[in-house]
Amino acid sequence: MRIILKNSSDLPLYQQIKEQIKTAILNGELKAGQQLPSIRALANDLHVSVLTTKRVYTDLEAEGFILSRVGKGSFVAPENLELYLESKRRMVEKQLTEVCRLARQLGIKPEELHTMLDLLMEEENDES
Amino acid sequence: MTSILEVNNLTKTYDQFSLDRLSFSLQKGCITGFIGVNGAGKTTTIKSILGLINPEAGSIRFDGMEMNRQEKQIKNRIGFVLDEGYFYGMLTVKEMKNVIAPAYSSWDEQTFSNWIGRFGLNPNQKIASLSTGMRMKFAVALALSHHADLLIMDEPTSGLDPMMRSELMAILLDFMKEEGKSVFFSTHITSDLDKVADMLILIDGGKILLNEEKDTLLDNHxxxxxxxxxxxxxxxxxxxxxxxxxxxxxxxxxxxxxxxxxxxxxxxxxxxxxxxxxxxxxxxxxxx
Missing domain, CATH: 3.30.70 (Alpha-Beta Plaits)
Incomplete structure (x- = not known):
C-alpha cells in the first residue's frame, strides 16, 4: 500500500491517510481480512502522531471499511465494499443529473458538455 | 486515552522567574514534546516532577497515585535523562551503574547489558572520558533498565550531532512499541519532534501557551x-x-x-x- 502525504495539501493529515487507505481497499490492493499495521507502526512509518493514526482507524471502522479486535489488531472488513461502491456511483449519477439539468437550462449542447468533462478529467489527472 | 502523569497548579518562584500554577497531563502511549526557548521553565518543571527541587505548591499524580504519598513506587516506574551531568566523572560506566541500580527495585541487569552492548559502551571506561553522545547513551541505558513506564528527558538532544539525534529518536520509537509506554521530553530543537511527537506542550515565561496534538496543530496552522x-x-x-x-x-x-x-x-x-x-x-x- 502506498501512502503519500502532501505538505501542500489542504486536507488534514488524518484525512489524507484515511482516503489513501480507502483507495487501497477499494481497488483491491488491500484484501478483505488482511491485517493492517498497528497504529504505532503506521504512525512511525508516516512520521505522524499515533493519535492521528488512531483517529484514522476509528473512522475507517465507523464507516465499515475495517474491523478492529482488541489485542489482535485491525483488519480489512470482509464485505460491504460492493455496496459502498454502488452508493458512490449513485452519488456521481445524481450530481451528473443536476449538471445535465443546468446545462439544458443554459443551452449548453451535449457535445460541449462532453468536451468540458474530458478537459476537467485531464486536468485532474495532471494534478494527481 | 488515559493519562499517565498529571501536574496540577505547580508553582515555583525564583528571583527572576516563576512557574505559575502550571497544570497539564501526559497521555499514556504518547510521546509528548515539551518545547520552549531557553529559560522558559522546562527544566524547572521537569525537576519539580522528579522531586529534585521543591515547588511551593502543586500536586503530581502518576497513574492514579499521589507523588507525595507513594514516591517510591512511582519513581520505580519512571526513567529519566537529565541535561546536566549527574554522574561522577571519575567512576567507570560499571561503577556508576552500581551506584544507580540499587535505587530501583525492578532493576534488570540483563536489559542494562543489552543496552550497553547495543550502544558499544565499554563498562570499564571512565565517565569523564565519554563523548557527549556516549554519555547520553549511557544515561538512556540507565533510564531504560528498570522497566520504566514513563521516560522523562530534559534536553536529551542538545549537544548531539544530527546522526546521534536521529539515533536517539529511533530508540524512543523502539521503546514506544511496547503497549502503555510514554515519553515526555523537553527540547528547544523542535525538528526532533516533527517526526516523533504525538502531543506538544509549549511553555513560555513559566506558563503553558499550547497543549495540543501535534498533527492537529500542524493542520490548523x-x-x-x-x-x-x-x-x-x-x-x-x-x-x-x-x-x-x-x-x-x-x-x-x-x-x-x-x-x-x-x-x-x-x-x-x-x-x-x-x-x-x-x-x-x-x-x-x-x-x-
Missing part, C-alpha cells in the same frame, strides 16, 4: 506566501507573524479558512513546529 498587495487592514490581523519584503510576504496563521477566502491565490504550506513555536513566543520578526 499554515505558512502563507504571496503578493504584498494582498496585505491590508482586513487580512493583517489574521496572521500570527508576518514578514514583508519587496518581493512578497510570508506569514503564519491559525485562520487558514478566512485567509483562503481573502487571498485564494496565495501559497499555503504546512508549517514546522519551529514556525509555530516562534509565532507564539513572540519571535515574529525572526527571519528564516
Amino acid at each position: 499554515a505558512r502563507i506566501k504571496g503578493d504584498s498587495r494582498w496585505i491590508n487592514e482586513r487580512t493583517r490581523p489574521l496572521f500570527l507573524t508576518l514578514r514583508e519584503t519587496p518581493y512578497g510576504f510570508e506569514g503564519l496563521t491559525h485562520q487558514k479558512e478566512a485567509l483562503r477566502q481573502e487571498m485564494p491565490d496565495a501559497v499555503f504550506e504546512r508549517p514546522t513546529i519551529e514556525d509555530i513555536m516562534l509565532a507564539y513566543v513572540g519571535g515574529a520578526e525572526i527571519a528564516h
Whole structure:
C-alpha cells in the first residue's frame, strides 16, 4: 500500500491517510481480512502522531471499511465494499443529473458538455 | 486515552522567574514534546516532577497515585535523562551503574547489558572520558533498565550531532512499541519532534501557551506566501507573524479558512513546529 502525504495539501493529515487507505481497499490492493499495521507502526512509518493514526482507524471502522479486535489488531472488513461502491456511483449519477439539468437550462449542447468533462478529467489527472 | 502523569497548579518562584500554577497531563502511549526557548521553565518543571527541587505548591499524580504519598513506587516506574551531568566523572560506566541500580527495585541487569552492548559502551571506561553522545547513551541505558513506564528527558538532544539525534529518536520509537509506554521530553530543537511527537506542550515565561496534538496543530496552522498587495487592514490581523519584503510576504496563521477566502491565490504550506513555536513566543520578526 502506498501512502503519500502532501505538505501542500489542504486536507488534514488524518484525512489524507484515511482516503489513501480507502483507495487501497477499494481497488483491491488491500484484501478483505488482511491485517493492517498497528497504529504505532503506521504512525512511525508516516512520521505522524499515533493519535492521528488512531483517529484514522476509528473512522475507517465507523464507516465499515475495517474491523478492529482488541489485542489482535485491525483488519480489512470482509464485505460491504460492493455496496459502498454502488452508493458512490449513485452519488456521481445524481450530481451528473443536476449538471445535465443546468446545462439544458443554459443551452449548453451535449457535445460541449462532453468536451468540458474530458478537459476537467485531464486536468485532474495532471494534478494527481 | 488515559493519562499517565498529571501536574496540577505547580508553582515555583525564583528571583527572576516563576512557574505559575502550571497544570497539564501526559497521555499514556504518547510521546509528548515539551518545547520552549531557553529559560522558559522546562527544566524547572521537569525537576519539580522528579522531586529534585521543591515547588511551593502543586500536586503530581502518576497513574492514579499521589507523588507525595507513594514516591517510591512511582519513581520505580519512571526513567529519566537529565541535561546536566549527574554522574561522577571519575567512576567507570560499571561503577556508576552500581551506584544507580540499587535505587530501583525492578532493576534488570540483563536489559542494562543489552543496552550497553547495543550502544558499544565499554563498562570499564571512565565517565569523564565519554563523548557527549556516549554519555547520553549511557544515561538512556540507565533510564531504560528498570522497566520504566514513563521516560522523562530534559534536553536529551542538545549537544548531539544530527546522526546521534536521529539515533536517539529511533530508540524512543523502539521503546514506544511496547503497549502503555510514554515519553515526555523537553527540547528547544523542535525538528526532533516533527517526526516523533504525538502531543506538544509549549511553555513560555513559566506558563503553558499550547497543549495540543501535534498533527492537529500542524493542520490548523499554515505558512502563507504571496503578493504584498494582498496585505491590508482586513487580512493583517489574521496572521500570527508576518514578514514583508519587496518581493512578497510570508506569514503564519491559525485562520487558514478566512485567509483562503481573502487571498485564494496565495501559497499555503504546512508549517514546522519551529514556525509555530516562534509565532507564539513572540519571535515574529525572526527571519528564516
